[in-house]
Amino acid sequence: MPTxxxxxxxxxxxxxxxxxxxxxxxxxxxxQASPPLAPFVHTNKFGDASIDFANPEAVKALxxxxxxxxxxxxxxxxxxxxxxxxxxxRADYLHYVADLLAASNSGAVxxxxxxxxxxxxxxxxxxxxxxxxQEYGWRFVGSETDAVALRVARNIVRANDALKGSIDLRHQPxxxxxxxxxxKRGEVFDATICNPPFFASLAEAEAGTRRKTTxxxxxxxxxxxxxxxxxxxxASELWYPGxxxxxxxxxxxxxxxxxATAFWFTTLVSQSHTLPGIYKELQWxxxxxxxxxxxxxxxxxxxxxxxxxxxxxxQAAWREKRWVKAV
Numbered sequence: 001m002p003t004x005x006x007x008x009x010x011x012x013x014x015x016x017x018x019x020x021x022x023x024x025x026x027x028x029x030x031x032q033a034s035p036p037l038a039p040f041v042h043t044n045k046f047g048d049a050s051i052d053f054a055n056p057e058a059v060k061a062l063x064x065x066x067x068x069x070x071x072x073x074x075x076x077x078x079x080x081x082x083x084x085x086x087x088x089x090r091a092d093y094l095h096y097v098a099d100l101l102a103a104s105n106s107g108a109v110x111x112x113x114x115x116x117x118x119x120x121x122x123x124x125x126x127x128x129x130x131x132x133x134q135e136y137g138w139r140f141v142g143s144e145t146d147a148v149a150l151r152v153a154r155n156i157v158r159a160n161d162a163l164k165g166s167i168d169l170r171h172q173p174x175x176x177x178x179x180x181x182x183x184k185r186g187e188v189f190d191a192t193i194c195n196p197p198f199f200a201s202l203a204e205a206e207a208g209t210r211r212k213t214t215x216x217x218x219x220x221x222x223x224x225x226x227x228x229x230x231x232x233x234x235a236s237e238l239w240y241p242g243x244x245x246x247x248x249x250x251x252x253x254x255x256x257x258x259x260a261t262a263f264w265f266t267t268l269v270s271q272s273h274t275l276p277g278i279y280k281e282l283q284w285x286x287x288x289x290x291x292x293x294x295x296x297x298x299x300x301x302x303x304x305x306x307x308x309x310x311x312x313x314x315q316a317a318w319r320e321k322r323w324v325k326a327v
Contacts, residue, residue: 014296016095020070021088024048025062034065060084063125071134075159078152082124085195089297090127091135093268096293096304097191098136100264101323104315110190110323112137113166118262120178120194120251122169124149126156128193129167141189143172143182178247179254183261190322192255194267196247197240245274249281252307256285259309263318266306268295275305282307 015022027049031038037051040058044050051058060078066087067073078084097117102109115138119128122142129140144150150171157163170182178194240247248267255265269275275292282290287307294303310318 014298015088016092016099016295018095018098019088019091021066021091025050027051030062030065030069033069034061037061037065056080056084063087067130071131072162073130073134073156073160076125076130076156078124079148082149082152085123085125085127086297087127087131089295089300089302090195091131092295092297093193093195093304094128094132094135096295097193097264097266097306100266100291100293100304100306101190104263105319105323108323109136113139114322115139116141116187116189118143118182118189118192120182120192121145121196122149122153124152126153126167126169128195130156130163133163133166138166138190140167141182141187142167142169143178144169145172145175147171176250177254178251179258179261183258188260189262191264191266192262194251196244196251196267196269243274244269244271245277248274248278248305252278252281252285252287255307255309262308263310263315264306264308266304268302269305270302272301272303275303278305285309 027037027041031041040051040055040061041049042051051062053059063084064076067076098109101115115136117128117132117138117140119140119142122129122144124146126142129142132138132140142153144153150169154169157167157169172178172182174181179192183189248269251265251267255261269278279290285307287309288311289308291306292303293306294301296302308315
């Protein structure tokens, strides 16, 4: 059984070296790429161009501009109330997954459609497949329990010619499962990715939203801030019974039930205090190898936890079969 790994020290750099969002947003370029962003741009108290990050419509307009300028996604939209995630952090996860694959492939990142990634809970925004396809040429399968989110994500893929044939979106009918029922017979993935729900209940999610809204807006009205989510989020995107730890432990159990489905199973873990329980589950599952990679975006810190059930011999066979020509 693997020894539970210690947290790695976070890099001094705020984002992954290959992440194109390491510098300040260039709003002049972004508004040129996507003019609908312009009405949301203003000069802040420091004299810099910015937007109101507490405004969901401003955040959506910024995401649309970033996707267009950096990833060539010309058509992207999501309904009000659905998760509109910060793109720099999502891109970071994919770059670290690419490093994870490279570490198992003599340092070379496997690229192209021969590399297949499963996004568990793809959401209406489909951010991970959009970025991963454009950055590395990977092929994606995205699973989703929410029928509306699935329809919206499919519309995004259909609206962008560069994505066609590279992203397969599938309905997960059982919200209690993550992997079960999604892979087709004989289908395998080089990696799975997942951004678990953070909170343990709706009340906890709304309390967290109030804190974030107050911090972003600098409000001091003496009244509770309304639960307006600047990044949105449906219930299934924000909370899960038992919270993040319970979700990830269930994911570990399901990966143990089909260990050859992926080379690397991975997930984001936002709360460091959940790690001991997750490591305990991985020991129970008898994962062959476990890795923890720290990530940071500004003051926000998270980590990627990855595990595999493949022996060194099986890893070598996988690499030879799938990655030798995919670099």
